[in-house]
Amino acid sequence: xxxxxxxxxxxxxxxxxxxxxxxxxxxxxxxxxxxxxxxxxxxxxxxxxxxxxxxxxxxxxxxxxxxxxxxxxxxxxxxxxxxxxxxxxxxxxxxxxxxxxxxxxxxxxxxxxxxxxxxxxxxxxxxxxxxxxxxxxxxxxxxxxxxxxxxxxxxxxxxxxxxxxxxxxxxxxxxxxxxxxxxxxxxxxxxxxxxxxxxxxxxxxxxxxxxxxxxxxxxxxxxxxxxxxxxxxxxxxxxxxxxxxxxxxxxxxxxxxxxxxxxxxxxxxxxxxxxxxxxxxxxxxxxxxxxxxxxxxxxxxxxxxxxxxxxxxxxxxxxxxxxxxxxxxxxxxxxxxxxxxxxxxxxxxxxxxxxxxxxxxxxxxxxxxxxxxxxxxxxxxxxxxxxxxxxxxxxxxxxxxxxxxxxxxxxxxxxxxx
Amino acid sequence: xxxxxxxxxxxxxxxxxxxxxxxxxxxxxxxxxxxxxxxxxxxxxxxxxxxxxxxxxxxxxxxxxxxxxxxxxxxxxxxxxxxxxxxxxxxxxxxxxxxxxxxxxxxxxxxxxxxxxxxxxxxxxxxxxxxxxxxxxxxxxxxxxxxxxxxxxxxxxxxxxxxxxxxxxxxxxxxxxxxxxxxxxxxxxxxxx
Amino acid sequence: xxxxxxxxxxxxxxxxxxxxxxxxxxxxxxxxxxxxxxxxxxxxxxxxxxxxxxxxxxxxxxxxxxxxxxxxxxxxxxxxxxxxxxxxxxxxxxxxxxxxxxxxxxxxxxxxxxxxxxxxxxxxxxxxxxxxxxxxxxxxxxxxxx
Numbered sequence: 238x239x240x241x242x243x244x245x246x247x248x249x250x251x252x253x254x255x256x257x258x259x260x261x262x263x264x265x266x267x268x269x270x271x272x273x274x275x276x277x278x279x280x281x282x283x284x285x286x287x288x289x290x291x292x293x294x295x296x297x298x299x300x301x302x303x304x305x306x307x308x309x310x311x312x313x314x315x316x317x318x319x320x321x322x323x324x325x326x327x328x329x330x331x332x333x334x335x336x337x338x339x340x341x342x343x344x345x346x347x348x349x350x351x352x353x354x355x356x357x358x359x360x361x362x363x364x365x366x367x368x369x370x371x372x373x374x375x376x377x378x379x380x381x382x383x384x385x386x387x388x389x390x391x392x393x394x395x396x397x398x399x400x401x402x403x404x405x406x407x408x409x410x411x412x413x414x415x416x417x418x419x420x421x422x423x424x425x426x427x428x429x430x431x432x433x434x435x436x437x438x439x440x441x442x443x444x445x446x447x448x449x450x451x452x453x454x455x456x457x458x459x460x461x462x463x464x465x466x467x468x469x470x471x472x473x474x475x476x477x478x479x480x481x482x483x484x485x486x487x488x489x490x491x492x493x494x495x496x497x498x499x500x501x502x503x504x505x506x507x508x509x510x511x512x513x514x515x516x517x518x519x520x521x522x523x524x525x526x527x528x529x530x531x532x533x534x535x536x537x538x539x540x541x542x543x544x545x546x547x548x549x550x551x552x553x554x555x556x557x558x559x560x561x562x563x564x565x566x567x568x569x570x571x572x573x574x575x576x577x578x579x580x581x582x583x584x585x586x587x588x589x590x591x592x593x594x595x596x597x598x599x600x601x602x603x604x605x606x607x608x609x610x611x612x613x614x615x616x617x618x619x620x621x622x623x624x625x626x627x628x629x630x631x632x633x634x635x636x637x638x639x640x641x642x643x644x645x646x647x648x649x650x651x652x653x654x655x
Numbered sequence: 656x657x658x659x660x661x662x663x664x665x666x667x668x669x670x671x672x673x674x675x676x677x678x679x680x681x682x683x684x685x686x687x688x689x690x691x692x693x694x695x696x697x698x699x700x701x702x703x704x705x706x707x708x709x710x711x712x713x714x715x716x717x718x719x720x721x722x723x724x725x726x727x728x729x730x731x732x733x734x735x736x737x738x739x740x741x742x743x744x745x746x747x748x749x750x751x752x753x754x755x756x757x758x759x760x761x762x763x764x765x766x767x768x769x770x771x772x773x774x775x776x777x778x779x780x781x782x783x784x785x786x787x788x789x790x791x792x793x794x795x796x797x798x799x800x801x802x803x804x805x806x807x808x809x810x811x812x813x814x815x816x817x818x819x820x821x822x823x824x825x826x827x828x829x830x831x832x833x834x835x836x837x838x839x840x841x842x843x844x845x846x847x848x
Numbered sequence: 849x850x851x852x853x854x855x856x857x858x859x860x861x862x863x864x865x866x867x868x869x870x871x872x873x874x875x876x877x878x879x880x881x882x883x884x885x886x887x888x889x890x891x892x893x894x895x896x897x898x899x900x901x902x903x904x905x906x907x908x909x910x911x912x913x914x915x916x917x918x919x920x921x922x923x924x925x926x927x928x929x930x931x932x933x934x935x936x937x938x939x940x941x942x943x944x945x946x947x948x949x950x951x952x953x954x955x956x957x958x959x960x961x962x963x964x965x966x967x968x969x970x971x972x973x974x975x976x977x978x979x980x981x982x983x984x985x986x987x988x989x990x991x992x993x994x
Contacts, residue, residue: 248755248758248759248819249754249758249819254751254754254755255751257754257822257823257826258747258750258751258754259747260826260827261750261785261788261789261822261826262746262747262750264781264784264788264826265746265780265781265782265784265785265788266746266747266778266779266780266781267778267779267780267781268777268778268779269777269778269779270777271776271777272777273920273921274775274920275920275923275924275927275987275990275991276775277920278920278921278923278924279924279927279928281921281924282924282925282928283928288905288909288925288928291901291902291905291909291932292905292928292932294898294901294902294905295902295905295931295932295935295936296935298895298898298899298902298935298936298939299935299936299938299939301895302895302939302943303939303942306939306942306943306946306947307942307946310943310946310947311946311947311949311950314950315946315947315949315950316950316955319950319955383683386683387682387683391683427690427691428690430690430710430719430720430721430724431664431690431719431720431721432719432720433718433719438720500665501772501775503799506799509682512673513682513683
C-alpha cells in the first residue's frame with residue numbers, strides 16, 4: 238500500500254462517486270463476449286416498428302377478443318343475464334312488499350321492469366351492474382394485464398409508441414399509466430408518479446381522467462353496445478391525442494425525455510398472476526360495491542323527491558341543444574359522478590325504453606366517459622396534486638367536454654344521423 | 656431495527672418483499688410498479704422485524720415523486736439496515752445508489768439480484784472481492800426463483816456502517832484522510848432535507 | 849442445430865409461410881363480403897380485417913426467416929410468427945370453449961350441444977396451429993446448444 242494520502246470530502250461529488258465505481262468495477266466485474274440470445278432477438282423484433290406493429294396488433298387483438306369471450310359470451314350472456322333477469326328479478330318483485338312504497342322503488346325499482354337494466358333499483362340494477370357484468374369484465378382485464386405485465390411486454394409497447402406520443406409532449410412511458418387506467422383509473426393516476434415534471438403529470442392525469450375508460454366501464458359498454466365499441470375507442474383515442482396536443486401547447490413547463498429501462502422478457506409465474514388478480518379484483522369490489530349501491534340510492538332518492546325532474550328541466554335544453562342527447566340522460570350523468578359503470582348501466586335502461594336514437598346512445602356514452610372522473614379517481618387526484626392544478630384540470634375538462642361533445646354532435650348533424 | 660429495501664426501479668424489490676414477508680404486493684415486469692412504500696414483517700433470528708418496500712430510485716437526489724418517497728423513507732428511518740438491491744447485469748449503476756446510502760452512514764447489505772440475467776449476458780462478478788472492497792455483505796440472488804435468500808437474511812445482522820474513505824482506500828490502494836467538518840460518514844448530509 | 853435440421857427448417861417454414869400468406873390474402877378478400885367459407889374452413893367475424901393483417905404478417909415473418917434459418921435473429925422471426933398464430937388460434941379455441949359451456953335454455957349445455965360447439969368449420973389460424981408447433985423443437989434445440 239502506498240503511503241500517499243488523499244483528501245476526500247464527504248459526501249462525494251457525483252464525479253468522485255463515478256470514479257470510485259469505475260475503480261471498483263474494474264477489479265470485480267468482467268464483461269464476457271456478448272452473444273445475442275433468442276430472447277434478445279425476440280425482444281428486438283417487438284420494438285422495431287416494422288415487426289413490432291404487427292406483433293402489437295396481434296397482442297391487442299388477443300387481449301380484446303379474450304376479454305369479449307370471457308366476460309361477454311361465457312359469464313354475462315351465458316349465465317348472469319339469465320340468473321338476474323329470469324330468476325333474481327322476478328323473485329325479488331314477488332317477495333318484496335309494498336309495490337307502491339318508496340322503499341320498493343329504492344330497492345327494487347320499476348315494478349313493471351322485465352330486465353335488470355330497466356329496473357333502476359339498488360338490489361336489481363345495482364347488483365346486476367356489479368356482479369352480472371362488470372366483475373367479469375374486470376377479472377378478464379386484470380388477468381391479461383397481469384400476464385402482459387409479468388412477461389415484460391408493456392415497456393416494449395412503450396418504446397413502440399414513443400414516437401407518436403412525442404408529438405403530444407408525452408413519452409412512451411405514458412403507455413403504462415394509460416394501460417393501467419384501462420383497468421381502473423386509480424392505479425393509472427398513481428402510476429404518473431415516475432413522471433418528472435409537473436407539466437407531464439398534470440397532462441397525463443387530465444388525459445387519463447377524461448379519455449381513458451376503465452375496465453368496469455368498458456365491460457358494461459361492451460355488453461350494451463358491442464357494435465359501437467370500435468367507434469367509441471376511436472373517438473376517445475382521437476380526443477386523447479388531439480387534446481394532448483393542445484394541452485402540450487398551452488400548459489407551461491417542460492417535458493424532458495424519460496429514460497425507461499426495458500427489462501428482459503420473463504416467463505410469468507402462475508402464483509404471481511393469481512395473487513395480482515386477487516389483490517386487484519378484491520380492491521375493485523371493495524370500492525365498486527358501496528359506490529354503485531350508493532349511486533343507485535342517490536339517483537332513486539332524486540327521482541322520488543323530484544330533484545331529478547328539476548335537474549332535467551334545468552339542464553335539458555343544454556343537453557338537447559348543445560350535445561343532442563335527451564334530457565333523461567341527466568340521471569346517468571348524476572350517477573357518473575360516483576361510478577361510470579353504473580352510469581352506463583342506467584343509460585342501458587333508457588335505451589331499453591327506446592327513447593334514444595343510436596347516435597344519441599353513442600354521444601351519451603362518450604359524454605359519460607369524458608365529462609368527469611369518477612369519485613375515487615377525483616379524490617386521488619386531489620391528493621396527488623395541489624388545488625391550483627386540480628382547478629386547472631377541471632377547467633380544461635369543462636372546456637373539453639363542451640368542445641368535444643359539441644363537435645361530436647356537429648359531426649352527427651353533418652352526417653345526418655343526429 | 657427496521658429493514659429498508661432499496662434499489663433502482665424494476666430490479667425486483669417487490670419480489671424480495673413478498674418472499675421475505677410472505678405478504679402480497681404487486682410485482683410486475685416494468686419499472687415503476689411500486690410508487691408508494693409498503694410495510695411488512697419478517698422473521699429474523701426469532702424476532703419480528705419491520706421490512707419496508709421503498710419505491711425505486713436511481714439516486715438520492717430525487718427527480719420524481721417516487722424518488723421523493725424513497726428519500727423520505729430513508730431519512731425517516733435512521734435506525735434501519737438497508738438491503739440495497741442491484742441489477743447484477745448493471746452493477747455500476749446500482750453501486751451509485753449503494754454508495755450514496757453507505758455515505759449517509761447506513762448499514763448496507765448488497766443483493767446482486769437478477770444474477771441469472773447477468774449470467775445470460777455473460778457478465779462475471781467477483782463477489783468476494785466486491786465484498787472486500789465495499790466492506791459490506793454482498794449476496795448474489797435470483798429473486799424470482801428464490802436463490803440466495805437464505806444467505807441474504809443471514810447477512811443482515813452482519814451489516815454495519817462503513818466509512819466511504821475505507822472503500823476508496825481499498826478500491827485504489829491509497830490512504831485517505833477526511834476533510835474537516837464532515838465527520839461521521841455524512842451524518843449531517845443525511846438529516847438535511 | 850445441424851445442417852439437415854437447418855435445411856428442413858428453411859423449407860418447412862417457407863412452405864408454412866406461403867400457406868399463411870395465402871390464407872391471409874383469402875381473409876383480406878373475405879373482408880369485402882364480410883365472410884367466406886371453403887370446405888371446412890370459414891372466415892368470418894368482426895375482427896376479420898385485423899386477423900387478415902396478422903396472418904399476412906405471419907406469412908412475411910416466416911418467409912423472411914428461412915434464409916440462414918439457424919441464426920438467432922432469423923429463428924426469432926419464425927418464433928414470433930408462431931406465437932402470433934398461437935394468439936389468434938388460441939382465441940378461436942377459447943371462444944368455442946366459452947360458447948360451449950352455457951346452454952340455450954338450460955344453465956349448462958347438453959353433451960351433444962357441447963360437442964357440437966367444437967365441430968368444423970374452423971378458421972384458417974386453427975389449421976395453421978398444429979403446423980406452427982414445429983418451432984418448439986427448434987427453440988428447444990437452440991436452448992440446448994446454449
